[in-house]
Amino acid sequence: MTDLIRKPTDGTLVDAAARFPQQPAADVYDQEQDTAVVESARQVLQGVVLGAPAELSVEKNVDRDAFGDTPLIPAWTRTPAGWKARAAVGRVNSTRTFRRWVRRQASEHGHGPQTFRGIRRTFLWVQGTEGAQVATARHELQQAQHDYKAAKWAHDRRLIPGKEKDKRRGEMEKSFAASTSAMSKYKSAQKGARVRRAFRGATVLAPVATAEGVGLHMLGAPGGLLATCSTLAALALIGRRTTAGELYTDRDAKIGDGDRMTDDMVNRVYRSAKVIGTEEVVKLLSPCTLTADGAAWEVRLELPDGIPAAKALGATAQLANGFGVSVQQVSQTKGAREDWITLRVTLKVPFTGQSTKGPLVTADKVSLWSAVPMAVSERGDVVSVEWFEKTALFGGEPGSGKSAAANNPLLTAALDVTADLYLADGKGGFDLSPFEPIAQMIDTDGDPEQLLAILRHVWEVVLPELKQTVKDHSVRKFSESLAAKDKRVRFTILYIDEWASYMAAASPEQQKELERLLRLITQQGRAYAVIVIAATQKPDSNAVPTGIRDILSTRWAGRCMTPEASDTILGKGRASAGYNAQRILKSQRGVGYLQTGETSEPVLTQSYFYTDEEVEAILRQAYSLRQEAGALPAGPASLADQLRDLGNEQADILAVLLDTFDLHPGLEGQPIEWLPGSVLVDALTAAGLDVSADSLGRLVVRTDEEKAKRLWQGSRAVGYPRSRVLVTVRDRYKLGA
Missing domain, CATH: 1.10.287 (Helix Hairpins)
Structure with a gap:
């Protein structure tokens, strides 16, 4: 597929309409995704799975009560895929009902x-x-x-x-x-x-x-x-009443015991969790229904007057206790109104199986102007982010999967030939090494001097060129239409892993300069398609300066050791509101809360995972695309070019000598090690340099052994070894090895 990622209509983080074959339809009461689900069902029936994000809608495509405005069953359930999903749900419900009946027979209520x-x-x-x-x-x-x-x-x-x-x-x-x-x-x-x-x-x-x-x-x-x-x-x-006069009831039923979610259960649990009072009830906006894939119970509810959604979001642990499940199985999402909550209780801990294979494995090329598929939500929906005018912070303890999560925008940028990569790894590891052939500048040693060179180049060379492009077209910022007109419109990806390591190794002067440049690039680069991405284990003020961290709009919080660490990534108060990355289990690799600047609440997702072999395959494809488009980064200047840049006559002579050696291949394609003086003098004359044999001898000083004659084309001649020319370059101009 040549156009993997489509641009969403709203340009925000969305749940895409794409469904994997094992999940042919969305949940039967998700009001905000009816449009996406209808399209998904149609595509599944045709045997086509697309990754296009769908427009979010709150009011459209929702069936309503004839006497009110309470959302009921979405319209998609009346489609063929909807009936198929409902039949599957019916089979699951029947099985669970029979199991509950069998358990009941052993009691006095049998x-x-x-x-x-x-x-x-x-x-x-x-x-x-x-x-x-x-x-x-x-x-x-x-x-x-x-x-x-x-x-x-x-x-x-x-x-x-x-x-x-x-x-x-x-x-x-x-x-x-x-x-x-x-x-x-x-x-x-x-x-x-x-x-x-x-x-x-x-x-x-x-x-x-x-x-x-x-x-x-x-x-x-x-x-x-x-x-x-x-x-x-x-x-x-x-005989339904016992001798003591008791009737069979599910007032103590729990989802963890295999019981189904009911209205009474929801109200009982919310009362016991102290979210609502003992005499209050929550209004159910949708029936308590098992999802189409049979993985969870979901219900949309309305809180009583005077109770904010934050109170319910902060009581996740208490609700999990009432439902008889682990806290990781309970998810609450704030709706379009302050009193609307979507409650989801999964039947098993989510994201504990195999990670979802990313769509970039089969992609030919992509565009960063379109939404980038980043992860999969609890419902199995593709979660995509549009990266133009975005910056990002990826955080989490070691082993939480932040590097795998950050790989998604990096690999996408690699497949976009209009994106230039500037990469730095403060750990000095090998995570970024595969990107080296296509990166404009890269540091894999954790050297603050090299990072400083990268930041200076972006600030002093790249940004001025991008700003000039905007001025030439008299526009305010880059756009996709402008990119179609002017090839100078390019994305710039600045990725820094473990900023704290760089700061620890840098001198005080370097620290100030690094922070100054990064702040300027982050603040001014958004309108010019400069995407700054930082990844760190604990993004406190020591790891990422507060002034920089606060302007990084997109956040991804993997597993953290404390709620405070989670709040450091997502923002103060998020943990108490129910978005606590400390609750993520070690077995949930690659799981984190994803939040963009446009979304009001974080979304629990599992990022796509690419194996080392898949990363290499994607980067080989990226290299081929860039080679075909002539977008490969220019290699380092040769020693001869560095000599010419000096503007010195003797340096020009040495440059011609090196070029002459390179033109005469020796063993295994390497430059020849020795050439006669006559060949070198002829090359200098052809280059317009009047250099005699004596002048050449005074410039390149040889030992007596090196002055000895050697056999050349059937006769013996005096010549110069290439190693002696390299020594001369090093001694005179401090260039070369």
Whole structure:
């Protein structure tokens, strides 16, 4: 692809519409990316993946409630790709619902225990309270019979006198009557209980029998099975409350336990995190929905009156506790209004897999006038930055991936033949060595004197030329249209890695001059396409001067040791607002918060990663492009040219001698080591220099051994070794090795 990067319509950091094949659509409730998602879905269906950034829109392409303005489901979900994504989400939700159902069965809220409780409660209802009445009547009957037997035994004694006998007969007859009455009452209670139980039993069994009969009659065995299931479901409904009266609820549900996000869960978590009061609720602007790729739950919400978004953004750790996940899994993004928040909870820690392969591997050429793809967001969107009029600061502890992140604009600039690279590595490492063949000036030794030479060249040579170009066209600053008219319009990339190392090795005078030049270049170079990029482990006032750090607009904060270090990169207060690079794990290589001057909030991203082999391949392509366009940097001046620049006659003679040696190749293509004096004198004469053999001998003083004759083209001649000419140059003019 010859035009990898397109220019965005708004010229700011954007989430591109491009989707990788494994993520064919965006999340179903992302209001600000509906336009991008629709285009992405169309491209995915056609089997085409583009890297073009899309225009952000808040108001367009959003379905709204007929009775209000609450954003609901985006229009893209009604496209073929949208239906496919929703079907995938449905499958994921079904699987998770089944797993939650299986876990529930082992508790007292399982459907088995519920059914048995329903059967028991139904049986007790059918039995009713008549049993107590029958038992009471039985007890009274037994007591009456016992009294009658006792009275009869006392009456049947033969030795009792007559009057006593009559008294006991009366008591016996009275006990008999009471026993007869108790028997009648007991039988009446039994009969009433049987009737009432039969009625309640019929009330319970009639619907069951009717359902079974109808099911068997109409559908046969399947109908009978369906009726049985309905009966069991009814019994489970009756037994849904436990013996203690508790109902099954998800008030303690957590995403970390596999539960789904619900409205009640969101409100409960925000209350427990002290973001909202115990009586307050957050208004959900979109449903709690699993994203199209099944990787996270997301919801857009509106905070109650009087609660700023910063309060919610600063409670990320508390929210993670409530959701039962790690703090890295919770992401909150401020919306277009102060009370709008987009909450995202991933099902696993993001960016812990393989880094995303960068798009520059297959690019033929690119343009820095277009947005540069820098990284991938948590949603899998391409995050791009337009670098014209930008400066940047990349910071993070060693191993955080800041060099890999900074490679993205550097490699892009390498593939733009209109970009000149001025590179300096204060570590003295090998990160910038592959760029050496295409860099205008480069220092890989960490030498402050070399950095000073680079800054002076940019300030004294490059910037004046660029300013003159603007004056010639009577415009205020560079532009893409001006670049199409005038080839002098070029980007200048000034990249300095570990400024603190340079400052530590420099003298006080050099430190002041380095800081002065860098400040001037940074302040004045923006309008002339001078892009200053600094990278350091901890960009404090010792690493990068405060006056320079504050005007570096684009920031990338990798993993930091402390919240204060994170704030040093992103700005004071960012860590407390939820953008704390200390929370980035060591396993999240290349992950950092990316913030540009146009974006109000940082974005958590994972920068593209290019292996050493890929970097070499990209730079080979860059070298070929620049060679074809004639944009390769001029090499160092030859020793002969340096002699001519001196404007000295003897220096000119020595320059001609060196050129003559170079014109006579020796072994393996190297300059010949010895030439006869006659050949050298003839070359001097041809160059317009009247030099005799004696004058040449006095200029280039030889030893007796070097004056000895040597064989040249079949005869012996007196000559001069090339090494003696080089010694003469070194001794007279301090040039050469």
